[in-house]
Amino acid sequence: MESVIDRACAAALYAEGDAALDTGASLLAAAPDADDEAHRRGEEFVGRAWERGWHPADLVRFVRRELDERRAALAGTLIAAETARYTQLPPRWRQQLAELPPPVERNRPDRFSYAADLLELYRVLLRLPAIEPVGPPPGTAADHLHRPPAADEPRVLTRIRALLAKAEATGFPEEAEALTTKAQELMARHTIDEALLAARTQSRETPGACRIGVEPPYESAKAVLLDAVASANRCRAVWNEDLGFSTAVGFDADLEAVELLFTSLLVQGTTAMTRAEAGQRAGGRKRTKTFRQAFWMGYAQRLGRRLTADAERITAEADTGAGTAGAGGGLLPVLAARDVAVADTAERMFPRTTTTRLRGVSDLAGWTHGTEAADRARMGGTSHRPDGEITA
Structure with a gap:
């Protein structure tokens, strides 16, 4: 299964144009057993975004601007899955996760279209620039120099x-x-x-x-x-x-x-x-x-x-x-x-x-x-x- 994912990503993510995207989507659509690994690959791309300073709301907003609402919702689905593994999340992250778009059902409306959406989203995630960090990344304790809320x-x-x-x-x-x-x-x-x-x-x-x-x-x-x-x-x-x-x-x-x-x-x-x-x-x-x-x-x-x-x-x-x-x-x-x-x-x-x-x-x-x-x-x-x- 790993070879299918690698071939699909190599075909679609590192080349421009619809033809490359179609090739990668065809490979994924023809391999139902690769679905879980395809999504794990997307979660890896999301995790790299956190390392570059991005937050959930930033990521969804950027995908919406670059692509559309459908792919923004798909990004939200991957974000929810990736952040579920952390035992600690900064307070602002919890609020942003609560405001994510509704999750996307897999392989709808059909396997090929869904695979194409995934790969087009991965293109955007792969090319995210690094931005100024604003607070700790997920999985780390909050900065102790930021005070707890006052009583009132x-x-x-x-x-x-x-x-x-x-x-x-x-x-x-x-x-x-x-x-x-x-x-x-x-x-x-x-x-x-x-x-x-x-x-x-x-x-x-x-x-x-x-x-x-x-x-x-x-x-x-x-x-x-x-x-x-x-x-x-x-x-x-x-x-x-x-x-x-x-x-x-x-x-x-x-x-x-x-x-x-x-x-x-x-x-x-x-x-x-x-x-x-x-x-x-x-x-x-x-x-x-x-x-x-x-x-x-x-x-x-x-x-x-x-x-x-x-x-x-x-x-x-x-x-x-x-x-x-x-x-x-x-x-x-x-x-x-x-x-x-x-x-x-x-x-x-x-x-x-x-x-x-x-x-x-x-x-x-x-x-x-x-x-x-x-x-x-x-x-x-x-x-x-x-x-x-x-x-x-």
């Missing part, structure tokens, strides 16, 4: 999730904006509490990192939005356009807040854009790609300013009463030290980043609707230049 952290995150879920569900833009603002205030206060606790207990916790998918379309504007959310929550975000994700660097509690808020703001932005497009169509204008791109850029830019202002306000209020309570005589030196730690970690992970100025938008209506969706409380005021910068 689950309750705080539950409240934040509830606020964001209400913001996503409401049909009233002003209510969504108020709920999102409240969630950001909770995040900012939680960051402050974590920082003061770490200073008082002389915690050895260090910044970590996580990858967050930035899905097309309009991914450049969405990456700007993620960068804004990360900055407002004392994190750094670095966008990898080719691989479809940004890496957020920060302390664990802040990273979880960034993921929650970014995901919610994408949902809210999509709802607001759909509503704005309906109004445009009612006025006789067809929806366009430029409108949507401008909407997302305006939405990201305005939200970035709002989130940062909210975080700065909460920090200033907290610093007023932190003088003797905070370690070292105040809150701001504590937060500054954590900011330096995050910046140092990001620079070690990404020593060759560039700051790219994104192209200005060309649809004023889209930009206007995007800024209004981000900030219903301010309908006018100072105009802003419709472009942005992002670290990549």
Whole structure:
């Protein structure tokens, strides 16, 4: 059986084109006894991906971008089988495994098509580039410098999730904006509490990192939005356009807040854009790609300013009463030290980043609707230049 697998892989994986793929698929389809070994070979390719810094969600997302949803589900099936053998998995891995696509039934719709899907997936897995590791690989103990959750952290995150879920569900833009603002205030206060606790207990916790998918379309504007959310929550975000994700660097509690808020703001932005497009169509204008791109850029830019202002306000209020309570005589030196730690970690992970100025938008209506969706409380005021910068 090993010779059948080797011949199929040699035929399909190391040559380009459909003819090579068909040859390999024919070999596998004609050898039912080789099925188990064919899947074990795929699990080996998945295991090599972990060694190159990939995580389950990254892998599924990349396969979806390179191939399609069907092969992404097949990748999820192999991932579930490969990771089942580990006795220890990092916390983020467990969540990602729970969100894998439903498993694929073997040899459907027929043996040849299924074998071709396997081999085409293996082509992608075999050529995965190495990426920056973000946390321990499966089967190893978690980094002891990353602290366990604080006693009240689950309750705080539950409240934040509830606020964001209400913001996503409401049909009233002003209510969504108020709920999102409240969630950001909770995040900012939680960051402050974590920082003061770490200073008082002389915690050895260090910044970590996580990858967050930035899905097309309009991914450049969405990456700007993620960068804004990360900055407002004392994190750094670095966008990898080719691989479809940004890496957020920060302390664990802040990273979880960034993921929650970014995901919610994408949902809210999509709802607001759909509503704005309906109004445009009612006025006789067809929806366009430029409108949507401008909407997302305006939405990201305005939200970035709002989130940062909210975080700065909460920090200033907290610093007023932190003088003797905070370690070292105040809150701001504590937060500054954590900011330096995050910046140092990001620079070690990404020593060759560039700051790219994104192209200005060309649809004023889209930009206007995007800024209004981000900030219903301010309908006018100072105009802003419709472009942005992002670290990549």
